Amino acid sequence: MELRQLEYFVAVAEEQNFTRAAARVHVAQPGVSAQIRRLEREFGQELLDRGGRSVRLTAAGEAVLPYARAALAAVAGARLAVDELAGLLRGQLAIGTVTSHNVDLPGLLAEFHDAHPAVEITLAEATTDELVDGLRTGRFDAAIVSIGSVVPEGLDIQVITEQAIVVAVGHDHELAAHATISLDTLRGRPLISLPEGTGIRARLDEACAVNGFAPRIAFEAGDPEVLAQLAARGLGVAILPEAFAEARADRLRPISITRPGLRGRLAFAWRAKGPVSPAARVLIERARKMLAASR
Incomplete structure (x- = not known):
């Protein structure tokens, strides 16, 4: 063997x-x-x-x-x-990330590569569920994930941002006149959402289940920009991070969700236990310092 x-x-x-x-x-x-x-x-x-x-x-x-x-x-x-x-820093690093965030991940990886050129770095995009599973099994050394208030079991995290999850509609949509709506207002409406396995979708599904209904997902895409475009064309109600929706206020009307409000966290995550390579340890330390300085 x-x-x-x-x-x-x-x-x-x-x-x-x-x-x-x-x-x-x-x-x-x-x-x-x-x-x-x-x-x-x-x-x-x-x-x-x-x-x-x-x-x-x-x-x-x-x-x-x-x-x-x-x-x-x-x-x-x-x-x-x-x-x-031996004081060596070599080997491989596997980094994962959700699709949309404002972290300067290319800058972080470029600086690390300049300092440690013998380390091979790979980067992959995936859903939060896939990234969390990959961290637990060792497929990824670190990842940027979207989570709720509970830290996934077996992981340590450093929160990058925490913000509200809102709905966004075109300016001529019937809901555009409202500044806030209750979650129950979404019952039966065609929604535009990220796919299952993503952090925002998980928060939406959890909240709707508590309120006794399943969200009606009419359109699903992995890129938040596509969700924004679909909502701006009047095809439904998009579920988006607040800052992302507000940055597109020229074509979208962000509306706060109440009773209950939805919130999500973007976090840098790594495995809490088990062997960690010297390269992974150095990258995690660099990332944590960078994120702390940017907050």
Whole structure:
């Protein structure tokens, strides 16, 4: 049994796809498939169900996965201990981010790269749910996420901004005459929202559920700018961060939501426990100082 076989197996299990897993580990797909087949022969059991559109774990695969992760984590921890003793700063950093924010992430990463050119940095956009899961499993070292008042389990955060979530409509919309509306006013109305898994959508779904209804999502897009454009054209009521909506007041009418009000937080997040590479530790420290100075 080889560590790379366990690494490839974990990648396929998490990605549920051989092509994405191969890209993640920077190996051609046939090589990943061949190594996992060897691992399965060694166990005498198939670990992956390849019959559907996505790859799923078999019962044996479910049993092996936590041990494979633990083995990889142990090796990573040993390497970190040696690197720290030697004072080295190298390896890889995986950073995640939600789509829209005002953090100078390119500036942060560029400064880090200039100071530590031996560290390979990757950046990926995803929903908050995907980012939180990636932080917990070690796929991401740090991420910018959108959350509510509760800190996701297993993570530490530094709040970047906290602001109200508002509705935004075109200036000729029937709601445009109102400065505030109750959440119940949205019942049955066509809404324009970010997709499930995003922080703002989670706050909307939670609040509507407490008030006894499910939001009617007519249009869904991952880019807040698209939501603003759809609302400005009169296609529905957009759910947006307050500052984002107010910055487009020439074409949108931001309206506060009351009873209850909705609030969200943008935060820089990292894993609370487990091995942290020297590179990740330095980046997290840099990011926290930058964010503290900008507030």
